Amino acid sequence: GVVGYERGGALFTPVLSAAVPMSGWTHLAVVYRGGTPSLYVNGRQVKSGQRTGRTVHPGLGSPDGNVRFVHFEGDDSGTTLVFNDAVFNVDHLPGTFGFVYKLIGSSGGPKVPWLLKTAMISDRKALRAQLERLADTPRLARVIVSHGTRVDDEPGAFLRQVAATL
Numbered sequence: 001g002v003v004g005y006e007r008g009g010a011l012f013t014p015v016l017s018a019a020v021p022m023s024g025w026t027h028l029a030v031v032y033r034g035g036t037p038s039l040y041v042n043g044r045q046v047k048s049g050q051r052t053g054r055t056v057h058p059g060l061g062s063p064d065g066n067v068r069f070v071h072f073e074g075d076d077s078g079t080t081l082v083f084n085d086a087v088f089n090v091d092h093l094p095g096t097f098g099f100v101y102k103l104i105g106s107s108g109g110p111k112v113p114w115l116l117k118t119a120m121i122s123d124r125k126a127l128r129a130q131l132e133r134l135a136d137t138p139r140l141a142r143v144i145v146s147h148g149t150r151v152d153d154e155p156g157a158f159l160r161q162v163a164a165t166l
Contacts, residue, residue, distance in 0.1 A: 004030055004037055006054055016049030027130065078141030081134060081155070086127075087162050088113050089148030106147065110158055111165040121166075128166040135159035 004016035016030070016037045029040040037049040090107040092098060101107040105114025112127070121127055134140075135156040143151040143158055151158045 002028060002039060002041075004039065004049060006052055013052060015052055016047060018047040020046055078139035079137050080142050080144060081137065081140065081159075082144045084146050085116065086112060087131075087143070087145050087159075089143075089145045089151060089158070091148075110151075110161045112162060117166065124166040128163045131159050131163035131166075135163070 002016070002018050002020055003014055006013050006015050016039055018039050018041075020039075020041050022041070027040075027042050031038050031040065034051070035053060036051040038045055039047045039049070087110070088106055089110050090101065091109065092102055092107045098107065105111075112121070117124065135158075137156070140155050141152070143155040145151070
C-alpha cells in the first residue's frame with residue numbers, strides 16, 4: 001500500500017492512504033488540486049486524500065526526520081516531474097565522498113545509477129520506455145531529482161539522456 005504524508009515543522013500528518021497491490025515496477029504520482037491530494041498508480045486515480053490547508057512543496061526522503069527537501073514554489077508554467085532515487089543528476093564531486101560516488105556509478109551527469117540498475121530494476125527496457133514517454137509530457141517545465149541539480153532547461157532532453165543510460 002501507499003501512505004502520503006504532509007510535513008509541517010516536526011509533524012508528519014498522513015493525508016492519503018490506499019491499500020493498493022503493487023508488484024514489479026509501479027509508477028506513483030500524487031497530484032494536488034485545490035489543496036486536495038489524489039493518488040495515481042500506473043496512470044489511474046485510485047484515491048483522493050484529505051485537504052489540510054497547507055501550502056505543499058515536493059519533498060523527498062523518508063518521514064524519519066532525515067528528509068531531503070527540494071523546494072519548488074508551484075506555478076502555472078507547466079508540469080513538474082519529481083523523482084526519488086531512480087534518477088540522478090550529480091556532477092563528479094571532489095574528495096573522498098566524490099570518489100565513492102564516482103566508484104559506485106552515482107555521479108557523472110544524468111543517469112540511472114549503476115547500483116540501482118543492477119540491484120533494483122528488473123526490467124530496464126520498461127523503465128527506459130517510461131522515461132521516454134515522460135520526456136514527451138505536454139508542457140513539461142522541470143524535473144526535480146533527489147540527488148543532484150534540478151532540471152529547468154530542456155527537461156525532455158534530460159529524461160531522454162537518462163533513458164539512454166538504460
